[in-house]
Amino acid sequence: MHNQILADNKNILWQGKSFKKRLIRISIWLLLIMIGVISAMTLEIRWSRMGTLATALDTISRFWPPDISIWAEMGMPVLETIMMALLGTVTSVIISIPVIIMAARNIKIPFKTFFYIVGRFIIIISRSVHELVWALIFVTALGLGAFPGVLALSVRSIGFISKMMAESIENIDENQVEAIEATGANPIQIWIYAIMPQIIPTLIAVLIYRWDVNFRASTILGVVGAGGVGYLLDIAMKTYTYGRATAVIIVIIILVGIGELSSAKLRDKYVKESERG
């Protein structure tokens, strides 16, 4: 064929696209562009309600300067935010244990197929509902405060933690289990000496990652009434005291930055160390 470059007589180094492939490629692009154009055209935006550029600029100007007097009353909400992320992650691990047992294929329990489906179902539901929706549900059922926030974070984290841990248990090295079994160990000893050492590195990595994610989430959970700095932000926005809102946002940025740095540091220290063995 004319549109090929051959490395030697047999192996094709480079080949131009065939007509059919090109057609498929062009039609995929057309489809994508069409989805974009149709979305843009059918979107209902009421420009009349939006006000003019001048009003928008006026609103922007009211976000500055930040009213830092609010920082005096932020000590407790900041602490609450940090603790919500921490407790949410820890509680989630505890709740995840039965889900992991159900969802890992190689853990033998009675009625395995039934429990396997239940476990996978819990994982899917937990993962596909946003933490703010969980928070809204728990706030509606249990009232305002940090308690529903912790529950929302932990329920949302179950899916991720259980999925990763179940996969890690499915992929363990069976030889080590057999070796411990050969010494005459009972099932509990097998868990402690053969299975746990293999899955703990994954557990640490998952915990650090999930804590990072939960920390970000816990800064905004207050928007639906679940405690932390988000609550102050919500009040500031609703009372049109935008200077205070800016001050809260600054604190949130600093908090998220610290969280990201410390999780990166923890990951460097523990994850790599445990990977080395």
Next chain:
Amino acid sequence: MKGGSLKLKNKSEKKPVWHYKDPKERTKSLLIWAIGFGILIWGSSILNFHFARLFKAWFPLSNFFGRLLPPDLSYIPKNVIWPLIETIQMSVLGTILGIFLAIPVAWLAAYNISPLKPFSYILGRGITVVTRSIHVFIWSMILVALLGFGPLPGILALGIYSVGFLGKMWAEEIENIDHGQVEAIEATGANRFQIIFYGVLPQIFPSFVGLSIYRWDINLRASSVLGMVGAGGLGYELNRTINLLAYKKTASVLFVIIIIVIITEFLSAYIRGKIS
């Protein structure tokens, strides 16, 4: 060698492969555990979070979920379909906006092709850090305050928030390209843009598309709840039905959200699998 360590030795390094913790290490790890537990207990007292309350929560929770079920599916065709379409539109347009905004940012933030270093590099990295550290909900709260209710602030919020992620990932992808191909194009006498077009772009194109689709997946999840702060889509309907105490309708909205999220997750995983 002391009595504690087993005689498992790597031949190349003269370090034991495994050894018992010596007393110093043991006190250190005990101390870390103690501090960790201390923080947890302190935290739970601050948040008034204890197990008695967790058990007591069972009754109101089961009561609430009892009132959620069964979902009022007749609510879907009338009141959920349009918000659903709006949610999808918001996620698509937000992602497209994010892609267009992120391309120049990635160009600036990739050290090997960034023009006018180091100024432009710092600018590019700065943009990715700032847009990423303000949560998409905060962006949409600010934009709703500026532009009023509706899907437009949601789209802008999704676009701005996506810039950080896409710009950062693409920049890292560009920094890791095979430099030989760039040199080969350079040797033909190509100018700066030709080098980027023929030497850099073909190498990052698959990950460019993959990351965009991944971002669309994330944006759809976000746009299904952005309405809770007034930015259009399913979230608004969710908030409204809860405020009206019409929990069976809430359940039907939740049902639609779960279905659409599962479908997009499957779709994005499938397409990304096909590309790579």
